[in-house]
Amino acid sequence: MSSCDLLIVGAGLSGATMARLAAEDGLTITVIEKRDHIAGNVYDEIDELTGIRVSRYGAHLFHTNDEEVWRFVNRFGRWTHWAHKVLAESDGRLVPVPVNITTVNTLLNTTITDEQEMKEWLVTETTKHELPCNSEEVALNRVGPRLYSKLFKDYTIKQWAKAPSELEPSVLERIPVRANFDERYFSDRFQGLPTDGYTSIVRNMLDHPNITVKLSTPWDPLIQPYWHELIFTGPIDTYFSGLPPLEYRSIDFEWIRLANSGFYQPNSVVNYPSPETPYTRTVEYKHFLNQKSNWTIIAKERTTDTGEPYYPVPTRENREIYAKYREKAEKADGVHFVGRLASYKYFNMDQAIRNAMDYYATSLRSRIPTHT
Amino acid sequence: MSSCDLLIVGAGLSGATMARLAAEDGLTITVIEKRDHIAGNVYDEIDELTGIRVSRYGAHLFHTNDEEVWRFVNRFGRWTHWAHKVLAESDGRLVPVPVNITTVNTLLNTTITDEQEMKEWLVTETTKHELPCNSEEVALNRVGPRLYSKLFKDYTIKQWAKAPSELEPSVLERIPVRANFDERYFSDRFQGLPTDGYTSIVRNMLDHPNITVKLSTPWDPLIQPYWHELIFTGPIDTYFSGLPPLEYRSIDFEWIRLANSGFYQPNSVVNYPSPETPYTRTVEYKHFLNQKSNWTIIAKERTTDTGEPYYPVPTRENREIYAKYREKAEKADGVHFVGRLASYKYFNMDQAIRNAMDYYATSLRSRIPTHT
Numbered sequence: 001m002s003s004c005d006l007l008i009v010g011a012g013l014s015g016a017t018m019a020r021l022a023a024e025d026g027l028t029i030t031v032i033e034k035r036d037h038i039a040g041n042v043y044d045e046i047d048e049l050t051g052i053r054v055s056r057y058g059a060h061l062f063h064t065n066d067e068e069v070w071r072f073v074n075r076f077g078r079w080t081h082w083a084h085k086v087l088a089e090s091d092g093r094l095v096p097v098p099v100n101i102t103t104v105n106t107l108l109n110t111t112i113t114d115e116q117e118m119k120e121w122l123v124t125e126t127t128k129h130e131l132p133c134n135s136e137e138v139a140l141n142r143v144g145p146r147l148y149s150k151l152f153k154d155y156t157i158k159q160w161a162k163a164p165s166e167l168e169p170s171v172l173e174r175i176p177v178r179a180n181f182d183e184r185y186f187s188d189r190f191q192g193l194p195t196d197g198y199t200s201i202v203r204n205m206l207d208h209p210n211i212t213v214k215l216s217t218p219w220d221p222l223i224q225p226y227w228h229e230l231i232f233t234g235p236i237d238t239y240f241s242g243l244p245p246l247e248y249r250s251i252d253f254e255w256i257r258l259a260n261s262g263f264y265q266p267n268s269v270v271n272y273p274s275p276e277t278p279y280t281r282t283v284e285y286k287h288f289l290n291q292k293s294n295w296t297i298i299a300k301e302r303t304t305d306t307g308e309p310y311y312p313v314p315t316r317e318n319r320e321i322y323a324k325y326r327e328k329a330e331k332a333d334g335v336h337f338v339g340r341l342a343s344y345k346y347f348n349m350d351q352a353i354r355n356a357m358d359y360y361a362t363s364l365r366s367r368i369p370t371h372t
Numbered sequence: 373m374s375s376c377d378l379l380i381v382g383a384g385l386s387g388a389t390m391a392r393l394a395a396e397d398g399l400t401i402t403v404i405e406k407r408d409h410i411a412g413n414v415y416d417e418i419d420e421l422t423g424i425r426v427s428r429y430g431a432h433l434f435h436t437n438d439e440e441v442w443r444f445v446n447r448f449g450r451w452t453h454w455a456h457k458v459l460a461e462s463d464g465r466l467v468p469v470p471v472n473i474t475t476v477n478t479l480l481n482t483t484i485t486d487e488q489e490m491k492e493w494l495v496t497e498t499t500k501h502e503l504p505c506n507s508e509e510v511a512l513n514r515v516g517p518r519l520y521s522k523l524f525k526d527y528t529i530k531q532w533a534k535a536p537s538e539l540e541p542s543v544l545e546r547i548p549v550r551a552n553f554d555e556r557y558f559s560d561r562f563q564g565l566p567t568d569g570y571t572s573i574v575r576n577m578l579d580h581p582n583i584t585v586k587l588s589t590p591w592d593p594l595i596q597p598y599w600h601e602l603i604f605t606g607p608i609d610t611y612f613s614g615l616p617p618l619e620y621r622s623i624d625f626e627w628i629r630l631a632n633s634g635f636y637q638p639n640s641v642v643n644y645p646s647p648e649t650p651y652t653r654t655v656e657y658k659h660f661l662n663q664k665s666n667w668t669i670i671a672k673e674r675t676t677d678t679g680e681p682y683y684p685v686p687t688r689e690n691r692e693i694y695a696k697y698r699e700k701a702e703k704a705d706g707v708h709f710v711g712r713l714a715s716y717k718y719f720n721m722d723q724a725i726r727n728a729m730d731y732y733a734t735s736l737r738s739r740i741p742t743h744t
Contacts, residue, residue: 081483181554266659296634
């Protein structure tokens with residue numbers, strides 16, 4: 001092989017993980033990134049005016065049960081334990097999500113006190129669609145009509161611009177319901193935030209003599225032949241042409257800085273399920289790791305159709321279109337599609353890393369002659 | 373009997389409960405109160421400048437497992453479910469108290485994930501003083517030396533101006549440790565705040581044709597003979613003379629109003645266990661029931677030796693002095709000592725009501741000839 005074994009398109013978590021693993025195997029890697037910074041959507045930085053660390057593409061909360069992934073990310077910087085919580089505003093009250101006993105007691109004026117009572121309450125409250133065929137039926141099965149209407153229905157419409165009844169069951173299948181008072185958003189074994197930010201973690205992953213990173217360098221098919229293998233982590237429909245584009249949802253961030261201010265809201269993330277509020281949620285970054293500042297900085301997030309691709313839209317149509325891209329991908333030689341955008345699938349951060357690790361071990365490492 | 377069957381000294385929760393029960397039995401009651409308002413230390417009002425409901429004598433969170441008490445308070449106004457939480461600042465981090473898994477993971481960098489692991493961790497972390505003879509040994513048994521030092525030792529010194537080793541075991545005996553992720557401060561069945569404030573609840577209790585309330589009227593022994601029975605809810609050492617005074621701790625409130633402000637802190641109550649911070653805790657009232665205001669109002673609380681009596685000081689000496697007052701009280705005819713101050717005992721609100729109910733039913737009702 002030439003001195004350039006691998007070309008990786010995209011310097012996000014998936015690209016950086018692949019680059020690091022290959023570099024440690026002795027390969028030489030070039031990473032190109034169309035943005036002017038590394039770390040993809042986990043990019044964070046200290047906001048100049050407020051001194052507060054913010055994530056430019058939305059809050060990222062690391063959580064995993066995967067001990068190997070946890071050990072891997074801990075190689076590249078310190079992590080601080082952080083149990084993420086989300087509140088939702090409904091009927092003028094702020095309640096925990098996922099739904100737990102406090103959510104029910106606050107919104108429905110009950111006095112449920114333990115797991116058994118909550119389970120009994122759920123049995124009477126929820127419906128029993130045996131084989132739910134869309135996300136509305138899934139939600140009614142899980143939380144019943146009242147909480148569905150207060151917390152999920154309109155939020156889902158704002159998030160997806162589609163009614164839950166039009167969305168595949170998978171969208172709301174994952175909403176947890178806690179029959180206890182646990183307010184954590186995630187229940188994974190390992191939860192934390194990188195003490196010095198995600199950008200620093202990714203920078204340390206890419207900090208290896210075998211890795212060259214070129215920023216502000218968009219993908220160009222003309223350069224592909226110069227590398228032995230190509231790893232493409234961008235949207236799969238920007239690599240192949242001749243098929244209908246895939247649908248993505250994006251996020252519009254309205255940044256607000258407040259001077260001489262404590263906190264804007266009592267928690268890092270407040271969801272707004274009500275159709276009257278135009279944004280889906282507000283994120284106040286000062287809460288994360290209890291940052292100190294005389295300012296505070298808030299992002300009001302609206303989900304939109306246009307902009308940077310964030311979320312694949314989970315409808316049957318999109319799944320069918322993606323299957324056609326997948327077919328082309330499997331036929332393409334020397335090019336590998338890895339990561340959230342290339343897989344047209346929502347990955348949590350730990351899933352993105354696990355996926356990249358597995359892909360590297362099973363499909364890539366074997367293709368590259370051993371270096372000595 | 374005269375038209376005045378009962379004289380009640382003190383218009384707090386205990387006095388109001390006694391008054392109401394007696395009034396509903398057809399008795400005629402006069403309540404005198406030395407302050408210029410009813411409701412004793414649960415008194416709250418809308419702060420004029422900020423429009424935020426505040427408790428002038430410190431935050432009060434109602435919680436009970438006593439269904440009869442819960443039904444009783446619900447007769448006098450609406451209640452809104454409120455799961456109280458407290459955060460403590462330690463090493464620059466905000467952690468839940470009571471200690472739960474998140475507290476330990478955050479302060480001690482562990483990755484405890486479930487009840488069993490937490491219980492195992494507690495076994496290795498804590499000491500085993502078989503018969504703890506002071507509050508220090510109790511705390512070491514419950515949370516071990518590291519959390520004791522980070523969260524309890526100096527906080528207790530600030531609160532009591534005595535080292536935990538000088539305090540009776542009972543002071544820290546009640547600190548709960550949660551082997552789960554429950555962040556609620558209380559685990560009672562019924563928890564809530566009165567939707568229109570505590571003052572309104574007490575006002576409605578006292579709103580009965582048989583009850584007359586006289587504010588700004590201090591107790592004077594000269595008036596006692598005019599009533600059939602006296603119920604004294606003030607400090608017992610202000611009724612009897614000739615014995616050493618009892619020791620009380622008081623609270624000094626530093627009120628701070630901030631204009632054009634969101635929240636000062638992320639939770640209603642933040643404790644400051646560190647000896648470097650002069651106050652014991654800060655209470656931000658806007659959090660309670662998610663009040664809206666362009667202002668916020670905070671009380672920084674310092675525990676002091678002088679001022680309104682709040683907390684009986686749980687030492688052997690005080691217990692012995694109180695026993696002598698108690699002896700006198702039992703010999704006194706036609707006078708009843710009821711409530712937190714008269715009993716020299718810290719009562720939660722529900723305990724004060726339950727105590728007044730029980731006292732009325734067992735010791736007072738029988739002494740008064742039936743009215744028809």
